[in-house]
Amino acid sequence: MDIDWGWIGDHTGTLGDHALIHIRLALLPVLFGLLISLPAGLACRRWQWLYAPVLTVSNVLYAIPSLALFMLFIQYTGLSASTVMIPLTLYSLSVLIPNVVDGLGAVSEPVRQAATAMGFGTLRRLVQVELPIAVPVVIAGVRVAAVSSISLVAIGQLIGQGGLGYDIIRGSQLQFQTQILAASVLIVLLALATDAVLVIVQRLLTPWSRARRRTS
């Protein structure tokens, strides 16, 4: 393992730029996925028969290798960022929809009835009671989706979309270990940082879980 620290020192700027592109390519799809999966999950709760086919489709989607899925989209969206982001959105959907459905399913019936008894309408009950209770399960899904998306974007470089995957492939072409290693470590760090941020978001969104721990 010969690491050329000098090279890393000289290239912090470029690596930083690539990391920014990387995180944007990885996390926008998760955001889109979340925006789609909330109404989709609600629909699956409302119309139960919808859930089985949706689950099958997302399982099959998950089985398609990312490289292959990128390829299939080339002819529709060309060699553009969408070719990487649309497949990643689909992957995150296959993680998020089941989690949204499970999260909403975790709301216990007495809680729902209590909310109704307090005069909450369907929409208000959903936004103020059911969704907050579902937050931990939904965020657990977002964490898995975000971390895997960050590591998958690296493959997007094979169709020329930049990010840290560029350094992995460049390092491979030049037989230059340092560049590959630096990019891979940065990807892991990005994933860990994103994961940590999501844990904090969950804490902020569910203050009651801490309060309960303190009292018990």
Added chain:
Amino acid sequence: MNDVWNQIRLSWTWLTASAQWHGDDGIPHRLLQHVIYSGVSLACAAVIGLALGLLVGHTGRGGFVVVSLANLARAIPTFGLVVYVVLVHYSITAALIALVALAVPPILVNTYEGLRGVDADAKDAASGMGMTGWGVLWRAEVPMALPLILLGLRTSAIQVVATATIVAYPGFGGLGRYIIDGLARNDYQLVVGGTVLVVLLALIVQIVFAALRRLVVSPGLLGTARSS
């Protein structure tokens, strides 16, 4: 819709061309390579993941550390790892290590969670019936955790089959060869053909695990277990 139809026709012509069915670059050879790479990686990952998961889940100690480590491992970009280990030591074993690293976390976490989720009363009952630690593990905990354990194995198997495509990048063949070659030569037919084969293989894995689930999981559990 025309495009989709076109795609199906393209991959069909490619799949049925007799040239694809012979020699080192033929489908049988590539498919066999792919299956062997995936199978070996999954087997190694299963040994590691199951052993650790059973140990931690049964003793209940070190769970937090193991799950955190597994989640950390999930963040490792497989693509970078494959390219790196192969550069350090050019061999298929090195490439497979990267696939094993990818496959261990789901097996480990699901095994651990599965054992942890086993009803404490059931475990007490098993000890009460005179079972020792091993007996409780094999005859009570593992059978009850089996649906989750199988789910972990299935997740890993599918990820490995899908990801084994990238060992073609450093030149170890497998079905990824078609995708990478097709991309390099702008031969779209080759890319789609390779993709279709990988997807088919992944679907077969799904079916095999669905069948396994029916066969080995106690019917008493299947009735209440969530289908996933």
